Amino acid sequence: xxxxxxxxxxxxxxxxxxxxxxxxxxxLSIHAVTVAYHRKPVLWDVDYDAPSNQLIxxxxxxGAGKSTLIKACLGLVPRASGEVEFWGGSYRQARSxxxxxxQRESVDWDFPVSALDVVCMGRYRKIGWCKPxxxxxxxxxxxxxxRVGMRAYAHRQISMLSGGQQQxxxxxxxxxxEADLYFMDEPFAGVDAAxxxxxxEVLRELKGQGxxxxxxxxxxxxxxxYFDRVILLNMRVVAAGAVEDVFTRENLHKTYGGRLTxxxxxxxxxxxxxxx
Amino acid sequence: MAGGGGSIAVVGDELPGWSEIIETLMFxxxxxxxxxxxxxxxxxxxxxxxxxxxxxxxxxxxxxxxxHATLPGIGLAFLVGxxxxxxxxxxxxxxxxxxxxxxxxxVCIQGILRYTRLREDAxxxxxxxxxxxxxxVVLSYIQVNAASGAAGLNKFIYGQTAAMSERDAMLxxxxxxxxxxxxxxxxxxxxxxxxxESFARVNGWSVSAIDLIMMGLVVAVTVAGLQxxxxxxxxxxxxxxxxxxxxxxxxxxALVVLxxxxxxxxxxxxxxxxxxxxxxPAGAVIVLTSGVIFAISMVCAPxxxxxxxxxxxxMVSLRIAGEHLLEEAYGRGESGGRFALTSRxxxxxxxxxxxxxxxGPVVRAGxxxxxxxxxxxxxxxxxxxxxxxxxxxxxxxRLWEQYLVSYADIAPSHVDWSVDQVEHVLSDELIRELETQxxxxxxxxxxxxxxxx
Numbered sequence: 001x002x003x004x005x006x007x008x009x010x011x012x013x014x015x016x017x018x019x020x021x022x023x024x025x026x027x028l029s030i031h032a033v034t035v036a037y038h039r040k041p042v043l044w045d046v047d048y049d050a051p052s053n054q055l056i057x058x059x060x061x062x063g064a065g066k067s068t069l070i071k072a073c074l075g076l077v078p079r080a081s082g083e084v085e086f087w088g089g090s091y092r093q094a095r096s097x098x099x100x101x102x103q104r105e106s107v108d109w110d111f112p113v114s115a116l117d118v119v120c121m122g123r124y125r126k127i128g129w130c131k132p133x134x135x136x137x138x139x140x141x142x143x144x145x146x147r148v149g150m151r152a153y154a155h156r157q158i159s160m161l162s163g164g165q166q167q168x169x170x171x172x173x174x175x176x177x178e179a180d181l182y183f184m185d186e187p188f189a190g191v192d193a194a195x196x197x198x199x200x201e202v203l204r205e206l207k208g209q210g211x212x213x214x215x216x217x218x219x220x221x222x223x224x225x226y227f228d229r230v231i232l233l234n235m236r237v238v239a240a241g242a243v244e245d246v247f248t249r250e251n252l253h254k255t256y257g258g259r260l261t262x263x264x265x266x267x268x269x270x271x272x273x274x275x276x
Numbered sequence: 277m278a279g280g281g282g283s284i285a286v287v288g289d290e291l292p293g294w295s296e297i298i299e300t301l302m303f304x305x306x307x308x309x310x311x312x313x314x315x316x317x318x319x320x321x322x323x324x325x326x327x328x329x330x331x332x333x334x335x336x337x338x339x340x341x342x343x344h345a346t347l348p349g350i351g352l353a354f355l356v357g358x359x360x361x362x363x364x365x366x367x368x369x370x371x372x373x374x375x376x377x378x379x380x381x382x383v384c385i386q387g388i389l390r391y392t393r394l395r396e397d398a399x400x401x402x403x404x405x406x407x408x409x410x411x412x413v414v415l416s417y418i419q420v421n422a423a424s425g426a427a428g429l430n431k432f433i434y435g436q437t438a439a440m441s442e443r444d445a446m447l448x449x450x451x452x453x454x455x456x457x458x459x460x461x462x463x464x465x466x467x468x469x470x471x472x473e474s475f476a477r478v479n480g481w482s483v484s485a486i487d488l489i490m491m492g493l494v495v496a497v498t499v500a501g502l503q504x505x506x507x508x509x510x511x512x513x514x515x516x517x518x519x520x521x522x523x524x525x526x527x528x529x530a531l532v533v534l535x536x537x538x539x540x541x542x543x544x545x546x547x548x549x550x551x552x553x554x555x556x557p558a559g560a561v562i563v564l565t566s567g568v569i570f571a572i573s574m575v576c577a578p579x580x581x582x583x584x585x586x587x588x589x590x591m592v593s594l595r596i597a598g599e600h601l602l603e604e605a606y607g608r609g610e611s612g613g614r615f616a617l618t619s620r621x622x623x624x625x626x627x628x629x630x631x632x633x634x635x636g637p638v639v640r641a642g643x644x645x646x647x648x649x650x651x652x653x654x655x656x657x658x659x660x661x662x663x664x665x666x667x668x669x670x671x672x673x674r675l676w677e678q679y680l681v682s683y684a685d686i687a688p689s690h691v692d693w694s695v696d697q698v699e700h701v702l703s704d705e706l707i708r709e710l711e712t713q714x715x716x717x718x719x720x721x722x723x724x725x726x727x728x729x
Contacts, residue, residue, distance in 0.1 A: 038393065071474075074477075074478045075477070075478075076474050076477060076478065092480075095478075095479070095480045096480070098478065100474075100475060100478045100479075102472065102474055102475055106472070106474065107471060107472045108334075108471075111332065111470070111471045112332075112522065112525060112526050112527055112528050112530075112531050113467065113471065113527065113528055114526075114527065117467075117527075117528075118471070121467075121468050121471070121472070121475065124464055124465075124468055124479065124481075125479045125480055125481070127464070129465065130461045130462065130464075130465075131464075132464070133464065157526040157527075173475075177479070192706075193709055194709075
């Protein structure tokens, strides 16, 4: 198993006694997870323990299973084997503490709702079955739109928003969930500069509030700037840990194989990270 | 309906007089007709409301497969009912059978999707045709072998609205009430699952329970509509009101209300028309009525309609052409001449296919009207404001070109507009962004306005 485990303060106690590496401190523990689509493995024996209160990037080439890893954690794709624990408990127990930003392309933006309606969806669970969205929930939704600089667009139909603005609406919806652990699937994909800044600001804000973020990230150039930790993924975990330790040329080489264009990009990214 | 009072024979049809039309519309055409009109109106209402969710859940085609898959159930229910001594022609028995095979059909589609790599359209095509074929076989078996007349079963294929009884109308009413109440109760849940299923799942919503309620309502409406419009056309009652309403509304609740109204109106007018012209099958007329409403919506809707979209596109082209002229004229002035263009230069600058002949004068008129230019002997000359605007357009153009040049490595892959287009649509925010990005690389784009002052 080449995956380097990341642990932070074992904390002892809770969790599974049989496996000391799983502690209730860690918001997310992935153990030996394998996922296959039509018998073709996409993730192979993935192990990872996420340290608390960190911004964590999942990085890897196309088809490396980055999104699948997030979806497997959230139970959106069936796991062939392995376990996922949240704060030492099951997903069911932890659900109200988990926020999710799906890929923007995963929904039909021509849907007849406003930006605020979408954000309020993050609070539906708190509202409960059959009850209407009350004024106070709408206020909370507006607050979240404000945090991503989208308050002025609250009553726009969502297809009238630009791609970046749609991404910010998704982020605001996740904020409305008031979670402790956030999964974000390519939050920076195809967004404009203003959105990128807004997202980074929100990420730092979340970190300041003691929350943990795990995001699929495709831009090697900005990994070191935006994130504390990185998981290099290519079907299995090639390396994982603090960006300074793990985000190295040879690890990237291992992750991306011989893809030259990406390697030159990576080299540049490392040069920059080193310069900091 | 151009009866005009008299009774003019047209291709063997008696066109009704106005008084008869009005009486039918006002529910004064006799008890049986009223029952039919009430029933189809209520069915239309229920189908319109529930159809919104079938549409938003992208299940339009699956609904079609569902309705076709009811046919074998109708035939089998008739046979089984006969063997068991129940009256095989009782509507309740037949609709129960219809529901069973309809649901089996949908389950088959889900199974095919799950266990093979076939796409949904293929799975639906298979299930729809195979189940319908099975239904035709069962019905022909009944035709030949059943002692009692089974010809009545054919009505479920094409619908036979006129046969609607008081009990049937009450059933429609009950379904309409259930549809409306369920929608009011579960609007939030339905919206969430239709918009973003995976998010709902992650949040701990039971997507299958919500789906079950939604699809249960679709099944109920479909089965109830079999007798009225027939299994071939019932999908239209679900889908057409919803898509028509979508042209007029941008919010879900408005969409639901509007689709319900459109569905009810289609049911109402459709059955009135068919009551007045007995040889016109009500089901088809109902569907045609909603088809007309759809066509009107598609063409005339204020935001999403074809006309308004065309007008909007035209306005943008006009503005862009106008700005081209401003930039062109500004260029003349910048290089020492007057801020003016001759008519020939204008027609060279405004080239939009075969429309140029009409377009050129319109663009010019627009410039005059906005007081950006005035007419001269052989063309136009910019006003002070026109010069300012020209300078702005020219500057945006340069900014954008400069950006493309300095970021040539990445820009082409990130940008799919042509230079000529984009300078007109740059937002202020984006322009400031361009300025800072270029500034950071030490590139300063001259303001150009200096020349104008």
